[in-house]
Amino acid sequence: MARLTLSGLTKSFGGLDVVKAVDLEVTDGELVCLLGPSGSGKSTILRMIGGFEGPSGGAIRIDGEDVTAVPPERRPTGMVFQSHALWSHMDVFANIAFGLKLRHLPRAEIRSKVEAVLELVGLAGYGSRRVWQLSGGQQQRVAIARSLVLEPKILLLDEPFASLDQHLRERLREEVRDIQQRLGITTLFVTHGQDEALALADRIVVLKDGAIEQTDRPSALYRRPATRFVAGFIGHMNLVPTEFRAGRSTRPEFALAAEVSDGPAEIAFRPEATGVRPAQGAGHAVVYRVTDFGTHLTLDLDLEDGTRIKAHGAGSIAWSPGQRVEVTPAEVLLYRDGVLLSTEPRTAAAAA
């Protein structure tokens, strides 16, 4: 078990800061996902922790010990890359045993460690297979086994399943979670998939342009995204522009009251927390598109001013494009200048 501490971690390439003063504490046995769009600095942070990239500033500590200047092979970290870089001319056993041989462990000990780790990743009996005889998923399991066999204190995974199909990816991430919890190994997992992060992580770090936007548990991140960016990155968030005057939204269709100063704001609410029903009178919105996802129906709706929002519609109603509807958002948040306002808005009925 180990604790990882990043303080003021910074990296510049050619004068451009791609990682900007990142502070993060990962506790014993925790699995933290680094989530962000392409180019947000996720891999660079992971590579710095693994020692494959030298920081331009800041420090990396593992269990309190400064490892910032320690070369990768002497760090207590194990890294798994997207392209697993297995040696195709060696069999599975030799691939996994390689690092142990470099450490001059006795043969019997190497054998028992490799067999144990093959068992752990669900590949018992595969030791004599050639790498090219394995499926993509099996190869990635070998790559994980090759890291784990060295018993790192910290496991670093850089989009390890990105090249695999959806089903396999889901299965492997469940396996990784099981293994990680069984070993209690502190883990950092890089992904640009929000589903993957939500499914795997104890906590998620959302990165944008090399800086942390928010660090939180999946449920908290989903319920109260600290910024507009996070709101739009984790699931779908409807964002409807409005103006507040004397504590009331000027949008007639969502009459909201909130203790905010006058000025513009965005009303934010999730499609799954939005009530929709066929309009009795003129309604607030018009159905643009109906999409049946099997588990639920998603309605794309156009508000009077042309703002398009999404809502989940009841399967028992025959929705059709052009239909006029009434919309009742619930669990509403407010953003101003891209940042969550702490004020909880009340709906018109509650405010009246």
Ligand SMILES: Nc1ncnc2c1ncn2[C@@H]1O[C@H](COP(=O)(O)OP(=O)(O)OP(=O)(O)O)[C@@H](O)[C@H]1O
């Ligand atoms: N060796 C390098 N030299 C110059 N620029 C680099 C180097 N490595 C990364 N960068 C730049 O740093 C930024 C962050 O890259 P990084 O790979 O960390 O992002 P990422 O969030 O992991 O993206 P992706 O999801 O696409 O892998 C990018 O703009 C990238 O072009």
